[in-house]
Amino acid sequence: MRIGTLSTRTSVPAKTIRYYEEIGVLPPAERSPNGYRAYGTDAIERLDFIKDAQATGLTLDEIATVLRLRGKGESTCEHVVHLLDHHLAHLDARIEALHATRTRLVDIIERAKTLDPAECNDPNRCQTISPRHEGSPAVAHEPHGAPGAHPHL
Template sequence: MKIGELAQHARVSTKAIRYYEDIGLLPAPRRAPNGYRVYEKGSVDRLLFIRDAQATGLTLAEIASILDLRDKGETTCHHVLDLLERHMHDLDAHIKALKKTRRQLAELAEHARNLDPSKCTDPNRCQTIIHHESVKGATASRHVHKRPARHTHGA
């Protein structure tokens, strides 16, 4: 099957197919005498797997690690579980950080609601933001702000 047919069956672009070939996710196809790529039917399943794995949040490097195991005839279940658990851990850390940010925004909004307009004398400075900076500065000395580490295994 030609690249256009493969793209249609797998619901991906021809550009994505060429990219996956370039990075080794999809084996290079044989070439017809006219130079056209000719793909095997198994390429559709492989592309569908790549697309579905990306939809779960796996990176292309992580997907490559799964495909490498599968191509060697090894089981992938434990490896996939490890990858998914790492992603869930990262998401939990991100959700925690987002909730903290939301609480801070709610506090700022409450401060803005209760702000005395007579204190808004400087057109170049927002009293709500000034309040935020003074609160943030006071708490920064008590808290060390760290971003959650991103796992880049296999990247």
């Protein structure tokens, strides 16, 4: 089958299929005499595996490692469990950080409901987010790059 058909059957864009070939997670397609890529059903199975692996949080590099091990005939179970444990720990840390962020936002919103807009006269800050006047403590926040920190805050 040609790349367009493979793309349709797997819901993977043709550009992505070409990229997967380039980085080695999808074996290069055979070429027809006119130069078109020709794929077998094994490409569908491989792309389905890649999508399933990505859905668990594995990166393309990690998927490539798993596929290399499989290609050598090695068992990948222990390696994959280790990778998934690592991703689970990262996910748990992210969830914890998100809960902390949510709590912080609820507190800010509740405090903001009590603020007087007429007192918001500092051109360098919004008192809802960052109060600095006497009697109103600054809202604690995580530094940029901390787990759970939103990149735009």
